[in-house]
Amino acid sequence: MAESGEEDSQCRIREGDHVVLKRGEIFKAVQVQLKKKLMFEKKWIFLDKAVGEYYSTTFEMLSGGNLEPQKPKNTETSTDNKEAGTDNRNIVDDGKSQKLTRDDIETLKEKGLKGQEITQQLIENSSTFRDKTRFAQDKYINKKNKKYENTITILKPSCRILAQMYHGREPGKICHMRYDTLAQMLTLGNIHAGSKILVFDTCAGLVLGAVMERMGGYGSVVQMYPAGGPVRAGVENFGFPAHFHETLHEFPICHVKALLEGRLEATLDTSADMSLSKQTGDKDRTDAPEEQNMETSSSTVPDPAPDPAPDPAPVLDQEGENEKRKEIRAQEKKVRMEEKRKKLVSAAALLKGRNADGLIIASRFHPCPVLLGLIKFLAPSRPFVVYSQYKEPLIECYTKLKEQGGTVNLRLSDSWLRHYQVLPNRTRPVLLMSGGGGFILSGITVAGAVAGHASRPTSSRKPGEPAPKRLKLTGSEG
Structure with missing residues (x-):
């Protein structure tokens, strides 16, 4: 009951x-x-x-x-x-x-x-x-x-309803991904409860939310994100319970190379030192003009007539409050940096084993460097799926994977959908339909993928179309 x-x-x-x-x-x-x-x-x-x-x-x-x-x-x-x-x-539409x-x-x-x-x-x-x-x-x-x-x-809320919402209202935010394309990605990626999935998603968090919904709060999801922080606006619309978020981890893609080379701890320490020194330098630059202005004003302005000495107590109290506020802000920032470091270390522990069960990439960035970097974290015989609004970036990914080996069953497909009106004696296709839902590259890893670097083939992108931005797997987060 x-x-x-x-x-x-x-x-x-x-x-x-x-x-x-x-x-x-x-x-x-x-x-x-x-x-x-x-x-x-x-x-x-x-x-x-x-x-x-x-x-x-x-x-x-x-x-x-x-x-x-x-x-x-x-x-x-x-x-x-x-x-x-x-x-x-005989009916005339004359109004x-x-x-x-x-x-x-x-x-x-x-x-x-x-x-x-x-x-x-x-x-x-x-x-x-x-x-x-x-x-x-x-x-x-x-x-x-x-x-x-x-x-x-x-x-x-569900992934199908939210995909229809984004595609109808703001298709650019999700790279014009239709809900049937999203369903194919979840199926080809073999997303199920208890698995460990890597997700690189810049489509408003819709793909990430769909993966979490399919897993049902069991397993681990590692969100790989570019500099600036993870985007999870779509995940919030799902309204997941609290235990769903306990399975979600995050890791910046700029630290992938350091993790693969085993120098992540040193990289994190260097980033923290740079952030601290930058904060100190900003403070020094802020204080220096004030001191200089005070010296200039004291040298150029004649001494005024002596006034009665002000009470120093209010000035000291205000300076003490300002110092306390600065200390509190510095302490809060230190706590945030420590929490962020713990999250990175926790996500790195999941990635170090290189035994992920699946990889899904859906981004407006060029997918080739991202795919070649993240596929190394997959265990053998595991699926990967890459979505792109254009086919040319996926053709390049297909060529690179064929050259370096380590993958089988590579397949580049175009999703297509048409609605039908089903009524008595008047079943027919709907006249208006979506022109395209994007392209999907899928495949399965095998043991020993070779990290090779081959020359990039000429893209067949139409003249005037902007090239997708390429991400680097090294460098600072900022």
Whole structure:
């Protein structure tokens, strides 16, 4: 009974949960907070009334931004028992078939009529509705309901829903990766619970979150990131429990070469010394102009008339407070650097064994140097997957891997997806579809990959297209 109660609570919306709002084909990821006003599709809403309801519930947006669970739809507008025409050849779209004007519709809205009731009024005041075929009538009703119904659906976040959200709203952030491409990457990478996966992701953290979701909080995920820090905006939208984050580790890609050569500790000590000396130098440069200004002013400005000696107590108190603040800031920075060092050492301990179970790369940077550096941490007979928006960088990766050996089953594929409308007597492909979902290079490692350096083949990138930026596996993080 306790387990069933816990499962039921997981299916209900709670305060603090991360959810996805859906209206039509528009998605938005938000966090449920009481008495907080949210903007969605040019409307202000409150999610207070959604707390306690089940996920995937459809709500009606009332006046004032409140939500109310939608009641079961009335079937009065169904065309099953209404007369319909045989074809639409005699219907002329001259804009005169509808008796209701825009002002009349606004008046109906002010009276409090809901979307379905407004649609019924439009049907009754249309002179051509009964002459349309049954299919055209259904299409008309669905179109008007979509326009006038103020409904919103609250969904539980998942990698498919978030991938659709990013691809529909901000595809550039995820390098135009479609959700079917993401699904292929997880399958080709053999992502499962209990495995150790390396992820290099600059696609807003979407791929990293999808890997963590597939692993279910069991195993280890090492996020390799470029200088500046890891990006995890997409991971936060998943709303993972706390134990999921305990499996997540991070390691800067600029220290990969030092780790492979066994001099990571010395590199970290050097970076800490450089940071400390830089901080001291900045402080000296800040103090020097003040001293110089004081000397200049004392030499050029004549001595003023002697004033009564001020009380030195407030000045000493202020200087003492400033010194205390500086010490506190220095101590906090030292603690942060120590925590960061511990995280790096913990992630390095996972990488030193070179026994990772999989590697996934999805980045706007050039993947070739990243792949050749990180593939050395994989155990034999383990898969790796590389995603790129363009095929030319993956062709270069394919060529390099073929030259140096150590991999089998190399495959470069183009993901393709087409939606179909499946309805009685009118199943057909949807007219509008995505032009491309990117390219995937996949393969499997074998024992003894040789780290060779071959000449780079000429890229077949189109003229004017920017070349992906190349990352170095050495150097400082800054």
